[in-house]
Amino acid sequence: xxxxxxxxxxxxxxxxxxxxxxxxxxxxxxxxxxxxxxxxxxxxxxxxxxxxxxxxxxxxxxxxxxxxxxxxxxxxxxxxxxxxxxxxxxxxxxxxxxxxxxxxxxxxxxxxxxxxxxxxxxxxxxxxxxxxxxxxxxxxxxxxxxxxxxx
Numbered sequence: 699x700x701x702x703x704x705x706x707x708x709x710x711x712x713x714x715x716x717x718x719x720x721x722x723x724x725x726x727x728x729x730x731x732x733x734x735x736x737x738x739x740x741x742x743x744x745x746x747x748x749x750x751x752x753x754x755x756x757x758x759x760x761x762x763x764x765x766x767x768x769x770x771x772x773x774x775x776x777x778x779x780x781x782x783x784x785x786x787x788x789x790x791x792x793x794x795x796x797x798x799x800x801x802x803x804x805x806x807x808x809x810x811x812x813x814x815x816x817x818x819x820x821x822x823x824x825x826x827x828x829x830x831x832x833x834x835x836x837x838x839x840x841x842x843x844x845x846x847x848x849x
């Protein structure tokens with residue numbers, strides 16, 4: 699089972715966990731939850747983060763990432779829930795889950811899902827700091843993390 703959700707609504711972790719745990723043959727569920735960082739240690743920490751996406755294309759890209767995980771590991775389920783729209787620090791921005799019969803596959807697949815979605819899905823980020831909005835460039839560290847899964 700592959701579950702992809704792109705939404706402006708808050709992520710309900712308990713509901714998503716219940717769905718991930720219900721996947722056929724599940725003996726392990728590995729998850730990752732990402733939060734909007736304030737970057738308070740930097741001058742003028744993040745006040746708001748706004749994510750934009752291209753409907754249809756974003757979901758298709760996330761589905762390809764999840765399908766890649768299901769193909770690579772013996773998964774009963776792969777879930778990606780991603781927020782869009784304006785968010786403030788501390789807001790859940792992404793939830794990823796991999797359900798498998800065994801923990802090793804679930805843990806590896808979970809890492810794969812978050813690493814690949816960071817580079818493969820079309821999202822555009824705009825931060826507001828001290829009243830000034832700016833677009834956020836892709837990070838080289840995200841590209842490096844995604845590369846470890848190539849080949």
